Amino acid sequence: MSQQENSKLERITGTSPEAKSLDITNQNIEQLKQIFPDVFSEGKIDFEALKAVLGEAIDDSAERYNFTWNGKNKARQIAQTPSTGTLRPCKEESVNWDTTENLFIEGDNLEVLKLLQKSYHKKVKMIYIDPPYNTGKDFVYKDNFHDNLQNYLELTGQLDSDGNTLSANSDTSGRYHSDWLNMIYPRLKLARNLMAENGVIYISIDESEITNLRRVCDEVFGEDNFLGSILWKKKTNGNNMGYIPPVHDYIVAYGKSDLEAAILGFPLTKEFIEKTYSNPDSDPRGPWTTSDLSANHKGPYFEIVNEQTGDTFLPPKGRYWVFNEEEVKRRIADGRIIFGKSGTTSPVQKKYLNERLSTRTKADSWWDSHGYNSDGTKEIASLLGPKVFDHSKPTTLLKSLMSMTLSDGDILIDFFAGSATTAHAALDFQKEKDISLKVISVQLPEPTAIKSVAYDHGYKTISELSLARLKKVITSLGDGAGVRLYKLDSTNIRPWDADFESLELDLLQAEKSIKDGRTSEDVLYEIFLKYGYDLTTPIDTELVNGKTVFVVGAGALFVCLDDDITTDTVEGIAKLKEEYDPETTQVVFKDEGFADDCVKTNAIQILKQASIDDVKSI
Numbered sequence: 001m002s003q004q005e006n007s008k009l010e011r012i013t014g015t016s017p018e019a020k021s022l023d024i025t026n027q028n029i030e031q032l033k034q035i036f037p038d039v040f041s042e043g044k045i046d047f048e049a050l051k052a053v054l055g056e057a058i059d060d061s062a063e064r065y066n067f068t069w070n071g072k073n074k075a076r077q078i079a080q081t082p083s084t085g086t087l088r089p090c091k092e093e094s095v096n097w098d099t100t101e102n103l104f105i106e107g108d109n110l111e112v113l114k115l116l117q118k119s120y121h122k123k124v125k126m127i128y129i130d131p132p133y134n135t136g137k138d139f140v141y142k143d144n145f146h147d148n149l150q151n152y153l154e155l156t157g158q159l160d161s162d163g164n165t166l167s168a169n170s171d172t173s174g175r176y177h178s179d180w181l182n183m184i185y186p187r188l189k190l191a192r193n194l195m196a197e198n199g200v201i202y203i204s205i206d207e208s209e210i211t212n213l214r215r216v217c218d219e220v221f222g223e224d225n226f227l228g229s230i231l232w233k234k235k236t237n238g239n240n241m242g243y244i245p246p247v248h249d250y251i252v253a254y255g256k257s258d259l260e261a262a263i264l265g266f267p268l269t270k271e272f273i274e275k276t277y278s279n280p281d282s283d284p285r286g287p288w289t290t291s292d293l294s295a296n297h298k299g300p301y302f303e304i305v306n307e308q309t310g311d312t313f314l315p316p317k318g319r320y321w322v323f324n325e326e327e328v329k330r331r332i333a334d335g336r337i338i339f340g341k342s343g344t345t346s347p348v349q350k351k352y353l354n355e356r357l358s359t360r361t362k363a364d365s366w367w368d369s370h371g372y373n374s375d376g377t378k379e380i381a382s383l384l385g386p387k388v389f390d391h392s393k394p395t396t397l398l399k400s401l402m403s404m405t406l407s408d409g410d411i412l413i414d415f416f417a418g419s420a421t422t423a424h425a426a427l428d429f430q431k432e433k434d435i436s437l438k439v440i441s442v443q444l445p446e447p448t449a450i451k452s453v454a455y456d457h458g459y460k461t462i463s464e465l466s467l468a469r470l471k472k473v474i475t476s477l478g479d480g481a482g483v484r485l486y487k488l489d490s491t492n493i494r495p496w497d498a499d500f501e502s503l504e505l506d507l508l509q510a511e512k513s514i515k516d517g518r519t520s521e522d523v524l525y526e527i528f529l530k531y532g533y534d535l536t537t538p539i540d541t542e543l544v545n546g547k548t549v550f551v552v553g554a555g556a557l558f559v560c561l562d563d564d565i566t567t568d569t570v571e572g573i574a575k576l577k578e579e580y581d582p583e584t585t586q587v588v589f590k591d592e593g594f595a596d597d598c599v600k601t602n603a604i605q606i607l608k609q610a611s612i613d614d615v616k617s618i
Helices: 003-008 024-035 047-057 072-080 109-115 148-155 176-194 210-221 270-276 325-333 373-384 395-403 421-433 462-477 500-510 520-531 567-580 597-609
Strands: 009-011 085-089 103-106 124-129 195-205 226-233 248-255 288-292 348-352 411-414 438-443 484-490 539-544 547-552 557-560 586-589 614-617
Touching: 024 072, 072 176, 085 109, 085 520, 103 462, 109 148, 109 176, 109 438, 109 484, 124 176, 124 395, 148 484, 176 195, 176 210, 195 210, 195 226, 210 226, 210 248, 373 395, 373 421, 373 462, 395 421, 411 421, 421 438, 421 462, 438 462, 520 547, 520 557, 539 567, 547 567, 557 567, 567 597, 597 614
Parallel strands: 009 614, 103 438, 103 484, 124 195, 124 411, 411 438, 557 586, 586 614
Antiparallel strands: 085 484, 195 248, 226 248, 288 348, 539 547, 547 557
């Protein structure tokens, strides 16, 4: 094979870029090159040149305002370190695999978020998370900068542990708040990459970390992208806890860039209309409500005169009228500005129901009728039994967030799934609204306490419990709903990692590019992640010259992982490309799958003649 041909049939190994998740650091560098190419010298960033380009926007004062903590730089590095893991499909444990677009992923959410970077980049409309509140008893998973995947496998018992244990973040720890920030920071950085431009993230939290959460979110999402906080009344009394017993949680909301389209508002209901609009004066334009005639932005300032009574009115102190004098007079004459029943009150404008442009209404910040924690506990008890899981959020709360945020076809992610309340609520919400959503839930296989009711019921991990709940909900809905289960694991691709003490064995294994015990479908979904395909992308299976060919995305990708591939098989794939007629096509083979080197060499030319230039082997 010539050097040119060899470069076209590139081998994807465990050390190549396509064997890893998105390299965020390199992506950032490439973006910087596009904006400021002159600040690069010999491929490196010249920070003095960058400072000169940015000018006064640089603040290098020792006394500048910033937010930092012990471990922040490491947390930032962790977010930018690619994952070498994969997500393995578990069809047998799934429900309606072939038709559902809902995913449940068991694994460390930091690694999973990295793996989803290519497939769901800028596609997610809504993220909701209910992370640990850092109360001193919360489960804490210690990230490992050098190899977080290995750390995950050890801590979850898939490999021998060297003493690493799951623990709580004790409030007596000297790094109590720092440990929590080091956990949440990289996950939020990765989550932002997944958000659509009109995306929104909602984060539940209580008093323990509300201040730190706001500050870290201001940094990750931008202060100007803060959409507001909801105070959710979670219980009817505070049980005399603390000096002022708390009865609420916060739900903090941030947008990405298109803030006007982030939160749509609640759809108008009959109850809202009847409560808000009326027509006491039989106005021929129909039901109306009133709104302020003044605003706090600078505008017209003059006396408005009620010609009927002679009363005059100025805007309240520090405010201005929203219309000029001529327009005010016109609206008074038209009955659109009124002075109350007595004619002596400050003028207000009429807003008519039939002139309302939006079919939605904004939510306010105080939610005291959206379910309590006790409702959530009852919901899960009705499905899995009493005391299996306490303090679950109520589906009513989550459906309210969905109602004011999501539309048909949107993607929703919860990467602290817990007992799967978000996915449960989404399944109900889709049926109630007759829309379709893609729901992705991520949950660590956190062990349940040995003496717990959950453990007695056979749920050894929280992820087992949450998946069981989803299956119960799917059965109760009975409308074809489903969920696909994936589990985080190490890559399917065998890396070249020779040990000279066992070189003979290593050389024999090097002939195999796929690890033992991994199936073709395991490898196929790893290719999805590395090439950026949605994990529910349609797959057709074609038999070509006796070999299985996976046809992905109506011919956008052909994958053949069988052995003894001949030129007849390659020619058959070229014909398939003609049948499907995609705009562009990629083809992936198994490196040792070709019958011989001659077939591998000819494959390049055969596929090139079919206008397929992107051919790789693993």
